[in-house]
Amino acid sequence: METLILLLTDYTFQTVAMGSALLGIISGVLGSFAVLRRQSLLGDGVSHAALPGVVIAFLLTGSKDTEILLLGALLTGLSATLIIMSIVRYSRIKFDSALALIMSVFFGLGLVLLTYTQRMPNAHQAGLKRFIYGQASTLLQRDVVMMAVCGIVLLTVVVLFWKEFKLYSFNPEFAETIGFSGKILNIILSLLVVLAIIIGLQTVGVVLMSAMLIAPAVAARQWSNRLWLMVVLAAVFGAVSGVVGTLFSSAFVKLPTGPVIVVCITTITIFSLLFAPNRGILHRIYLRRKNRVQFKLNGGANL
Amino acid sequence: MNADFEIQLIAVLVSVACALPGVFLVLRKMSMMSDSITHTILLGIVLAFFMTHDLNSPYLIIGAALMGVITVWLTETLTKTRLLSEDSAIGVVFPLLFSIAIILITRYAGSVHLDTDSVLLGELAFAPFDRMILFGRDIGAKAIYTSGILLVLNITLISIFFKELKIASFDPLLAAVLGFSPVILHYGLMTLVSLTAVGAFEAVGSVLVVAFMIGPPVTAYLLTDSLKTMLFLSAIFGALSGILGYHIAYLLDVSIAGSMAVMTGIIFAMIFIFSSKRGLIGVLIRKNRNRKEYAQTTLLLHVCNHQNGPNAREENGINSIAEHLHWEQNKLEKTIYYLLRSENIRLENGLIVATPLGIKKVENEKIKLFGN
């Protein structure tokens, strides 16, 4: 118990937990829209494609400031999205193939550039690799402040466009006929999702970032049939996993934060899929049983 | 054999071995499943290692292949509940299994001679250090043999089950009717993909295995409709990116695997942009030409439809027609110019009139379209 209190009052722990919680909230909210629009895996592509951007930003500026590196990530993440879209549009290649190809090629480019910086005489590239696996423990207070600012901006935009996002995610064609441009809404929404991914890279890394987007949303969907409740729950699930994950990885030695957070959120997701009232798998089995019993009671043949 | 040659040989063997089963992944729209499998096999390897405590044990491969199949099964089971979409299921399953693997490796890092770097990123440059010793004699790098066996296995299985795979990929229902169980073929293919991923990841890392599995087949898909040609072209593109990737990596002194992956991307980009049949430039040129021709036919048809009608002056007047077609002046002028030059129309007192040639052309178009 004492160690727990000691831990909770620890400054580093507070910073990291705060950062992970913010990440959980942001990715939970934006992930809900990505999942509902059936764009779950685009996040996987964007996060992998962010790696070369990080290294290019470092090569061009020589700076290791998180903001500058993430700006690079944002640019390559967006261009990968654009390339994937145009491949699908101008050829017969399907979305999933284009996605798999572009994300792995961009990741390869990231590796090439990363090994290139290693050869540079006075460069310490050590700070760059944290984006591959994510290193929550390297979160500084200023990183958390930046995450908070970005988070507030993102959430404000979501609140502002709430009605439009809801309409567009449900029925884009109808939105168009009543005067809400699908093109504009698509751009805004995609931009927000990409931003959310970039913000999370430092904490959980490129490989696991997609889970932060998908898992909270899928879990939240099972508990509610209202969009606003789903989004709030996704944010809560994301935040809780962030804090709990940080707690575990701080309490035990050699427990990496990113993967622990992902295990936490996926546990919540699996629990939700199984036990959620009305929708969960157990509830369905129960319903089937009940129906069968009723069928028999009413004189139906033995099935 | 010197190290340079050995590395190139391994690069070629690995990329061709990956490209072949990749063809079926692309055709079956399962590209992202390969991304998933390449990550989760790590857990299979780690778990098998805990049981055998031997990094060279063949059980590691079995464990990995098994985990690949489990991944597919878990994903499909989740999808079947219809509580979440297929891509969401992929995105829930693989990060979980991968996270567990990373946690295990990190916690027992002292006893496991596996580090996340080599799994995720691979390092081909080190491959020649691991030698195959037979009867006390050095017979070359071990990776040559593992990747060689993998390639032979892939070629053999794909040729034996070529017909079945072909039918099951294009028409699973027909395959079932003909008595080939699509489920067995499906899981067989997934086992093969997992095995290939295991064999390849040591050399190139799990993220980049995806590039070699998907890149060459997607590129070949742009060029051909025949499955055999697609397999053949994929192998060539795979080998090409292996060799070119190695040389560029050598010149710049960078990651070989990364450079090979970038090469797959560059070859794809070249074909995507320049291929005559389905290339971007070709498509755009054709689109533009079609649009021009189409505009001409549309205008001609409009003129023919109205030239004997009561509103001919209004509908076909050179100053008012733009308004009727909702066209910009520029587009209209160009279209009229082309039609005048081909003598399909002529101008009479500011009125566009279709010539007999133009009327004939419209009639032909109509027959093409309506069949009467």
Added chain:
Amino acid sequence: MAEETCALEIHDLTVAYGTKPVLWDIDLCIPKGKLVAIIGPNGAGKTTLIKSMVGLIKPVSGGVHFQIIEVKKGKFRNKIAYVPQSGSVDWDFPATVLDVVMMGRYGHLGWFKTPGRNEKNMALETLDKVGMREYANRQISQLSGGQQQRVFLARALIQDAEIYFMDEPFKGVDAQTEKSIVELLKNLKTEGKTVIVVHHDLQTVTSYFDWAILINLRIIANGSVEEVFNEQNLNLTYGNREHLKQEAN
């Protein structure tokens, strides 16, 4: 036909996917206050026609004019209501029946304004009209095909438009619902609204509609049902005898 007021006029409309023309130089006047059926075989361009009317597809040439509506920029959007095929949306979306119906008011609200009590009351009233009030808080995935269609209909009704466009509203709908939908459409007509429906079932054309447009890439016939819905035009539209097969089904 010339003396009728057109609810909407189509001029020289050509629509193509790639180079394949789907509609070719179509001229059309749809009179105000009619119940209109768009009829034609699969691939004839029915859905394309209705989508170009509501502005979802950009035509190669020509255009659509709404005569009875003042075409001020943006304003006319509130005068048309579009009911897409019910299969075109994900019914597992986390929304209630009330949510979906209220979406019909979003166009009137414009950007950023949020729906309030007023919209909610309107939605409940409209649900009454389609007999779905007791389902207001139900999740949309728990509805039958007929109920889904009624929800979409309510969303269109609440738009309070002048012209209604419906893409196969009777698809996957039980006989009871079909009857009540037809009733609602006839009510709209008596209110002076124009209703344009993509319709599949040739047997019900005469009893449901008073105006018919027969298309197959081009307009085969456009006129009152008595005038144009006959053997000869159907042959032209469906090719000989094919519609008989359909009727036999």
